[in-house]
Amino acid sequence: MIRVCVVDDEPLARRGVISLLAAFADLEVIGEYEDGVAALAGLQAQPPDLVFMDVQMPGINGLDVLAALPPERRPLSILLTAHDSFAVKAFALNAVDYLLKPIDSLRFNEAIERARQLLHLRAIAGTATDTPAKYLQKFSVRIGHRTVFIKADSVTWIGADGDYAVLHVGERTYIVRESLHQLATQLDPARFVRVHRSSIVRLDQVAELQPLTNRDALLRLHDGTPVRVSRSYIDSLLSALHAAG
Structure with a gap:
């Protein structure tokens, strides 16, 4: 089961994401937060595998919340934003994808599938014991x-x-x-x-x-x-x- 948190300062936006997540049997919502301060505390206390993170929030924004988490405890994230641009800083913070508001259901499904694939790759990497291949030096x-x-x-x-x-x-x-x-x-x-x-x-x-x-x-x-x-x-x-x- 993939544990998910939803962070957005707009209640309707949070409910919309949670409603879309209900269609996925392998996803479990373990928390929702309305601002960056609450999100940082909640993500530290109960780390999820994946977080839907609003980028623009009053106080601490979404990217700052992710940056404040230790890398080894930082979940994968899908960014929620009204703007079609951002830098690779987001990917350095484990951002899997971004979704423009209002959220398109097809793009939502694509982002979920990308997160699934990355979590699967992480699981494989964590259990791999094969000798590393020799590559061109x-x-x-x-x-x-x-x-x-x-x-x-x-x-x-x-x-x-x-x-x-x-x-x-x-x-x-x-x-x-x-x-x-x-x-x-x-x-x-x-x-x-x-x-x-x-x-x-x-x-x-x-x-x-x-x-x-x-x-x-x-x-x-x-x-x-x-x-x-x-x-x-x-x-x-x-x-x-x-x-x-």
Whole structure:
């Protein structure tokens, strides 16, 4: 059973979410809170697996409530907001998804399914005992008659150039004579994630994530580089960001 809390300063909004949750047999509402102060105390006293968190509330807002919780006790969250934009800070705080008010039932179901998948992945990771696989630690790059070795740790993202891949290392680029698809199977999925048919990013380089209207998204790396995320890769990216966090 997945334990759920609902936090919103509007009583009608809280009742609306709880009404939608009643359709899911595997979800149990264990608490509801009308402001950030009460939510922080309640989430600390009785931690849920998942919280529906209103972003804008008087006093302590939803993101501040999540940030105040210790990472090891911070639940997954689905943000409730009237605005179609927010930064990756939300994902660093275990935000699974966001729902625009008034809540669309189809999007609500999608958010629940995403939370289920992430909780399942966490459970698997917590019980896994297999020996870690060996992943690519460095790239061999031919430059004229020389071979240069580039550590995977120094690569911020990888783009596609036809059948070749382009490594982005600071302000320099290096061409690797392998396809992006081939590299994606060789890199550690806990550190590198494909976000588009033409790009792979290193997870610890992600600074912001902005949803777009067509369910694509736009990443911004710490060095300011924008990288588009296609809708077919968004779920795997979110899962990887949570696992890395």
